[in-house]
Structures are given as C-alpha cells and as structure tokens.
Amino acid sequence: MKIKRLFIAEKPSLGRAIAKELGKGVTRTLPDKTADDGSVVKGAPSYIECGDGDVVTWCFGHMLEQAEPEQYDKKYEKWNIDDLPIAPGKDEWQLLPLTKSAEQLETIVDLVTEAEILVSAGDDDREGDLLIEEVFAHASATPEQRKTALRILISDLNPIKVQEALASMRPYHEFIPRMQSALARSRADWLLGMNLSRICTCLAKIKGYGEIMRVGRVQTPLLTLVVMRDLEILSFEPTTFFNVIGEFEKDGIPFQAKWVTEQRCLQKQAADNVIECLAQGNAQVTQCETKRAKAQPPLPFSLLTLQKLTSKKYGMSADTTLNIVQKLYEAKLVSYPRTEMTYLFTEKKAETAAIFDAIRTTPLMPEMVDWVNGADMSLTSGAWNDKKMAGQAHTAIVPLITCGQESDFLMKSNDAKKVFFEIIARYVAQFYPPAEDDNTVIELTHSTHLFRTTGKIERVAGWRTLLGHDKEEKDKDSTDQTLPALEMGSTLSCLNSSIKEGKTTPPKSYTDGTLLDAMSNIAAIVDDPAYKAKLKETAGLGTAATRAGIIKGLKENGYIEEVPSGKMTNLVSTPTGKMLALALPANVRDPVMTAMWEQQLEKIESGEYPFDTYMEKVAGQIITHIDAFKTGKYPFTLPESTATRCECQGYILRAANAKKPFWICTQCNKKYKDVNGVLGAAFSNKKKMETGMKDALKLAAQQAKAK
Incomplete structure (x- = not known):
C-alpha cells in the first residue's frame, strides 16, 4: 500500500476526528487473537484509510519509554555507589516500546515505511511534539521524510476547527526547538532521578533502611513543600491575642467597630486600658465613605484554576479533574484541557450564539437554559483579549459548539457533570453584567485609638446569579451590619465595649488545590531576592499538563497521603516522606534548581539556548551532586534504624x-x-x-x- 500522507495522532479520538474530515474512511484493525479459553478476541482499530492516499493512525500517548540503566550495562542491575554517576553518551540514549502498545507501534512503523509525507498530529505542546518525534525516530524516518514532514495543530475537535487545521499545516522543522525542550526535560529528569535515587537508596541501605529513596527534579521539591508545612503545623504554638470592640450609635442605629493596631495586641492590660479610655469622652468620625464598586466576572478556567475550584468545592484530586476534563475534550464537549491560559481570542466570540444553542440542548442540565436566556451577548468581558493570547496555542477551557451532544461518559459520571457544569457556568457568566456593591468604611478616633468598621451591600447581583460568591475573597473585617449615615467630624459616644480573646491558628495543611497553587507560584516561598525575581518569570514547578501526575506520583510512592478533614481532603507527608525530605541536602530539595532548569527549557523552546549546552550543564551538575554525596559533603542524615x-x-x-x-x-x-x-x-x-x-x-x- 502506497501512502501519500500518513497522519500520526497522539490519541485515537484525535485520529478519528482528522479521518472524519479527510473523508472516505475505511478502518483497519489489528489481527484477531485467540484468548486462553479459545474464544476469538477481535483486533482493535489501528488506522483509517482515507481518500487520495491519506492514512490516519494513532498513538496511545507515549509509545516508548526511557530504558533503565541495566539496558545500557548489565552491571547496573545491582545498585552500587561505585558505578555512579550513570550517564548515556550523546548518541547512546535508548527508548523501549511500552508493552501495552507494542503491537500498535509495530503497525505505525510499517505504515511509516510506506509513507511519502509524514504528518505529526501530537497535542499542540512540547510533549506532543516529542511524543511523535519518538515514533519517527523508532520507525527510522528517512531524511527525505523528515524534510517534507508537516505539523498539524489541533486544540479543538470541532469539525470546522479540524478543517481549518488541515488547511494550515506547517513545516515540521519549525517545531524542532520546542521538541528539543521536551527531550531535554525528559533526559535531564532521567539523569537526576536515576542517579540521586540510586545513591540515596544505597546510603539509606548502609544506615539500615531497605526502602527505595525516589528523588525527582520536581517530585522532591514538592514533597519538601508538604513536609515543611507539616512540620510548621506540628511545631506551632498558639498565641493569645486581644481585640477591643466598641459599640456606637447614631440616629438609633447601633453598630460595632474594632480597635485598629499595627500588630496583634498580645497584652491584656493594653486592651483594658483602651476599655477604660472608651468610658470617657467621645469618639470623632475621621472617615465615612461609601463607594460603589464593580466586580467583573471571574475569567474562564485554565486547568490550574479549574483544579483549584474542584478541589475546594468538591474535594476532587487534581488528577481526577484532569482525567475528567480530558474525557470531556475527547467527547468534543470542551476545548483543550492542558492549558495555562484564562483568556480567549476575540475571534472566538463569534461562536457564542452557536455555543448557547448547544447549551440549550444539553440533556443533563436543563436549568442552564435559564442562564443562557438571561445572558446578554452584546456584553464583552475581559476574557476576550488578543494581547494576552499573543503567541499562545491554547485558550482557556470553554464549551464547544458541539457541547450539546449526548455523551455516555457524562451520563454515567456525577463528577463529570460537576466539572462540565462549572466550565459552562463560568463561560456563560462572561455575558452577565458586573456585580455591584456599596462598600462603606467608617473610622472613629477616640483619644489616640483608631476604630474601624466596614460594610458591604450588594446592589446588583450580575454574574453572581450563576456563580455565587465562591470566587471572591471575603474581607475578614467586613460585616453585614447596617451602618448609619455619618458626617465627618461629628462625635459619638461609646455605648458599650468588650474584649474578645482570640488565638493564632497554625497554617493549613495542603489540599490538592492549594498545593497546585503553591507549585504555580513557587517564587512566593523563595527568600533569595535574585532567584525570586527570576522565578516570577517562570511557570513554577511543573506545567499544567504534569502537576496533577506529580502529586499522584507522591501518593503512589507513599510519600504523602490523603487525610479527610470535613468536606476537604488534606495532603500530609508520611513518615517515609518526612524522612527522605529531611535527609536530603537543601540544594537538592530546593525548588530553585527545578525552576531554573524550567527557565532554561523555555529558552531552548524559543531557540535562545542550545540543547547540547543544556545537557552538558545538567550532566555536570549530576556529577557534582554524586561527588558531594560520596565525599560526605552532602550529609544524608537518617534516624537510627530499628x-x-x-x-x-x-x-x-x-x-x-x-x-x-x-x-x-x-x-x-x-x-x-x-x-x-x-x-x-x-x-x-x-x-x-x-x-x-x-x-x-x-x-x-x-x-x-x-x-
């Protein structure tokens, strides 16, 4: 069979979407198999022959994996400190087929040998580039095939968008720098993980511990975040503080105001002195102001903001949310899920009417018809912003014009309904007016003491009719009490006063949502001003596509565990997790190295930093780390073994x-x-x-x- 163009998609759903638009599709399957009981198992669909010499096949995510050290040399089967560091040469790196998808990979290799033009149809990100490049390399794509290869970029399985992508394919070589950044990340992670895990495990064994000590570029700093938070909570000692509340009155309307101090009052005698002061003389009104404030609707979801909301509102893990939104995407209900963006291209607003029509037909959520009917399509929120979207491949997560079609997955999964509900509600909210509140601030001065109270009255519900107040931070000093109209300079007597005793509270344990937030804002926990400034420019620990999996990996390795706490589920470190994090030297567990590597990967993607230079630098750092462990410069301290x-x-x-x-x-x-x-x-x-x-x-x- 001679193939004019061979499309290799990252997933079957993407492959089928491409084949549908190419037309004249005939599906070919893998060979049938005989089961142990003698029954015949039909072969799974493997590729689709379309018209004009086009063929579409697909991967199941990554089809190959990095070889283990023992694949390079049998001596590495036994973990030995003297054999470290392990570092394959530049041209020695090996990838091995995954057993679960080996048969499909063989089919792809056969198809590649018959193809004139190869088309990479991985997801539109660096991992999507690498995933298909690995297949090209495994299939020994010829120089001529690489020269003529194309890249198709699809982030929306809507048929119209697929057609547009087919009409605007680009040369494959344009995406080589982005692919190299993913390859550099993969190899650097292997070097660090294999070497440091082995030397830490060997050192732990000498000290009487049999566990495998898994160290990773992102996993270890993330574990350290959880461990340090747990230790803060464990060592926390509450401190008693004192608030003074004065009750005042104007025109028969009583209200309360709180004593304002620069820091918490820790001495009860100081609070008693204020109480005595309030019993004498009057307070003067030094500020009384009411302002009308508008609150714009919260922006559509990125993967991070969606995971944070579902964690807080429904107690879902980050991995659960990612899996759900991925399936919603494959069902053509929502746009591409692994996105960092909360904005949309202005051209996408033209799809609003069609999306609203689709929402009206959504079979599971009839109440949303009222939402859509109450929306005003002439309104434009800040979500549509071409400036913010400049250079971006993926928009915020929003419903598609096909979101009204039936989905078995949606029908059977309550969690999926919740996630879908939130995505649609957040999108429709962009077409509701801003919420409006009257915010009042009153300040009273009594002698040298300042008292303040604030109040908020909602005047226009706007988008809150859909989303409520979940997204908004409540002012801790704001009250629901009715406040009187006051004139500047007027005086009021204090009717009553009291001391309210409080205690400081420990920091809260991480949840999936708050841990994701910490990963994306890692600069907030770094003290060094130079590194902090640089880290603010990076994406933090991991990416939108990888963070959920990293948290899941820590759970599976037994380093953190889920602990129910009311409606929430906290993430706390296990004894093994604490032991590992505290045994490692600071510069190995510090997030600075991880984030700086990520910054360099971004420069490889933009063509500003050579791939080979990056790999040489990483290899040098690994050698330095191993030598420091061997010589004792890095103390690997563990409790006495039992x-x-x-x-x-x-x-x-x-x-x-x-x-x-x-x-x-x-x-x-x-x-x-x-x-x-x-x-x-x-x-x-x-x-x-x-x-x-x-x-x-x-x-x-x-x-x-x-x-």
Whole structure:
C-alpha cells in the first residue's frame, strides 16, 4: 500500500476526528487473537484509510519509554555507589516500546515505511511534539521524510476547527526547538532521578533502611513543600491575642467597630486600658465613605484554576479533574484541557450564539437554559483579549459548539457533570453584567485609638446569579451590619465595649488545590531576592499538563497521603516522606534548581539556548551532586534504624523484590530465610544443607516404617 500522507495522532479520538474530515474512511484493525479459553478476541482499530492516499493512525500517548540503566550495562542491575554517576553518551540514549502498545507501534512503523509525507498530529505542546518525534525516530524516518514532514495543530475537535487545521499545516522543522525542550526535560529528569535515587537508596541501605529513596527534579521539591508545612503545623504554638470592640450609635442605629493596631495586641492590660479610655469622652468620625464598586466576572478556567475550584468545592484530586476534563475534550464537549491560559481570542466570540444553542440542548442540565436566556451577548468581558493570547496555542477551557451532544461518559459520571457544569457556568457568566456593591468604611478616633468598621451591600447581583460568591475573597473585617449615615467630624459616644480573646491558628495543611497553587507560584516561598525575581518569570514547578501526575506520583510512592478533614481532603507527608525530605541536602530539595532548569527549557523552546549546552550543564551538575554525596559533603542524615543487626554489626534487611524473598546483611552479605515476611534463620552452606536433607529423609523413612 502506497501512502501519500500518513497522519500520526497522539490519541485515537484525535485520529478519528482528522479521518472524519479527510473523508472516505475505511478502518483497519489489528489481527484477531485467540484468548486462553479459545474464544476469538477481535483486533482493535489501528488506522483509517482515507481518500487520495491519506492514512490516519494513532498513538496511545507515549509509545516508548526511557530504558533503565541495566539496558545500557548489565552491571547496573545491582545498585552500587561505585558505578555512579550513570550517564548515556550523546548518541547512546535508548527508548523501549511500552508493552501495552507494542503491537500498535509495530503497525505505525510499517505504515511509516510506506509513507511519502509524514504528518505529526501530537497535542499542540512540547510533549506532543516529542511524543511523535519518538515514533519517527523508532520507525527510522528517512531524511527525505523528515524534510517534507508537516505539523498539524489541533486544540479543538470541532469539525470546522479540524478543517481549518488541515488547511494550515506547517513545516515540521519549525517545531524542532520546542521538541528539543521536551527531550531535554525528559533526559535531564532521567539523569537526576536515576542517579540521586540510586545513591540515596544505597546510603539509606548502609544506615539500615531497605526502602527505595525516589528523588525527582520536581517530585522532591514538592514533597519538601508538604513536609515543611507539616512540620510548621506540628511545631506551632498558639498565641493569645486581644481585640477591643466598641459599640456606637447614631440616629438609633447601633453598630460595632474594632480597635485598629499595627500588630496583634498580645497584652491584656493594653486592651483594658483602651476599655477604660472608651468610658470617657467621645469618639470623632475621621472617615465615612461609601463607594460603589464593580466586580467583573471571574475569567474562564485554565486547568490550574479549574483544579483549584474542584478541589475546594468538591474535594476532587487534581488528577481526577484532569482525567475528567480530558474525557470531556475527547467527547468534543470542551476545548483543550492542558492549558495555562484564562483568556480567549476575540475571534472566538463569534461562536457564542452557536455555543448557547448547544447549551440549550444539553440533556443533563436543563436549568442552564435559564442562564443562557438571561445572558446578554452584546456584553464583552475581559476574557476576550488578543494581547494576552499573543503567541499562545491554547485558550482557556470553554464549551464547544458541539457541547450539546449526548455523551455516555457524562451520563454515567456525577463528577463529570460537576466539572462540565462549572466550565459552562463560568463561560456563560462572561455575558452577565458586573456585580455591584456599596462598600462603606467608617473610622472613629477616640483619644489616640483608631476604630474601624466596614460594610458591604450588594446592589446588583450580575454574574453572581450563576456563580455565587465562591470566587471572591471575603474581607475578614467586613460585616453585614447596617451602618448609619455619618458626617465627618461629628462625635459619638461609646455605648458599650468588650474584649474578645482570640488565638493564632497554625497554617493549613495542603489540599490538592492549594498545593497546585503553591507549585504555580513557587517564587512566593523563595527568600533569595535574585532567584525570586527570576522565578516570577517562570511557570513554577511543573506545567499544567504534569502537576496533577506529580502529586499522584507522591501518593503512589507513599510519600504523602490523603487525610479527610470535613468536606476537604488534606495532603500530609508520611513518615517515609518526612524522612527522605529531611535527609536530603537543601540544594537538592530546593525548588530553585527545578525552576531554573524550567527557565532554561523555555529558552531552548524559543531557540535562545542550545540543547547540547543544556545537557552538558545538567550532566555536570549530576556529577557534582554524586561527588558531594560520596565525599560526605552532602550529609544524608537518617534516624537510627530499628533493623536487626548481623553478627558483623551490619543491618539485616528484607529483599522483597527478589523472586523468592529473603533477608541479607548490608555489610557482609550473609543471607537469611524469610518466614512469611519475618526474619528467619541464616541459610546453611551447601554441605550442611545436603547433610541436613539426608538426615531429614532418613528420619522420614524411619517414621514411615514405624507406622
């Protein structure tokens, strides 16, 4: 079969969307298989033959993975400090097919050999570029194929948008710098993770710990954030403070005002003195002002802001939200999910009427018809902003003109309905007027003491009729009390006063939402002014596409765990997580290195920084880290192990990852039996084992004869 153009999509849903617009599609499947019970299992769809020599096939995300160290050299099967650092040469890096998708990959390789022009249809981001490039390399795409290769950019599975993308494909080579930034990240993460995990695990083993100490470029600084927050909470000691509340009255309208101090009042005697002062003389009105304030609707969602809201409102994990919105995207209900943006191109406003019509037909949420009917399409919020969108591939997450179609996933998942509901509500809110409030501030001066009260009265609900007040930060000093009209300079007597005692509270444990926020605003926790300034320019720890997976990885590795707290679910570090984070030197667990690497990756993407220079610099840093661990410059401090000691004073640890578990000394390598997970007797030498076996057989024979 001769192929004119071969489209390789990142996912089946994207591949099918492309094939539909190319037309004349005939689906080909993988070969049927015979199951263990003899039944025939039909082969899964593998590619689609379209008209005019076009063929569309697809990946299932990444089809290959970085080889393990032992694939480079058998000696790496055993973790040994002396073998570190491990660093493949520039042309030695290996990728291995994932078992679960190996058959599909073989089909793609066969198709590549028959294709004249290759078209990369990965997601429109650096990982999408790399994912398809890995397939090209594995299939040994020829220089001529690479020269003529094209890149199609699709972030909206709406048929019209797919057609537009097909008509505006670009040369593949334009995206090589972006692909190289993803490749650099992948290789740098491998170098750091493999080397530091191995040396920390080896050092831990010497100190009597059998756990694998997993260290990662992003994972470790993130774990440290959680551990440090937990230690702050653990070591927190509450402090008592005192507020003074004065009650005043004007024209029969009483109201309360709070004593204003630069810092919390920690001495009760100082508060008592204010109470005594209020009993004498009058207070003078030094400020009385009411202003009408407008609050614009909150912007449409980025993945981060959506994950934060679903965490706070519904207790969803970041990974759950990402998986849901990904499926909504694949069902052609919402736009591309892995986006950092909260803005839209102005041209997308032309789709509003069609989107509203689709929302009206949404079968699961009839109440939204009233929302749409109450919207004013002539209004324009700040969401449509070409200046903010300059150079961006993906918009905020919004409903598509196909959002009204039926979806089995939506029908069956209550969580999906909640996420879909929030995305639509936030979009429709852009066509509601601003909310308006009357904000009043009253300040009274009594002697040298200042008292203040504030009040807010909602005058126009606007977009709050859809979203309520969830998005807005409530002023902690604002009250719902009715405030009188006052004149500047007038005097009021204090009718009553009281002291309210309070206690400081510890910082709150992280949730998925607040941890995501910390990751995206990592500069806030860095003290060094030079690094803080630089980090404000970067995306923080991880990206929109990777943050949820990093948090999930910490959970799966047993370093953090979910702890229910009312309606929320807190994330707290486990004893193992604390032990690892506190054992590592500061410059390994510090987020500065991670964020600075990310900044350099961004420069590779823009063509400002060479790929090879970056990799040389990373390799040099890994060598420095390993040498520092080996020489003791980096202290890897762990609590005293409770593991059993061998006769040689080494620690006896369980080798549970062997085919048959056993126990072994970390120093003399003496082996011991495993008895249902418990340390047993030492293995005998071969001669003693043979003698013992003969004796046991002789005894068994004698017992049998006696019977």
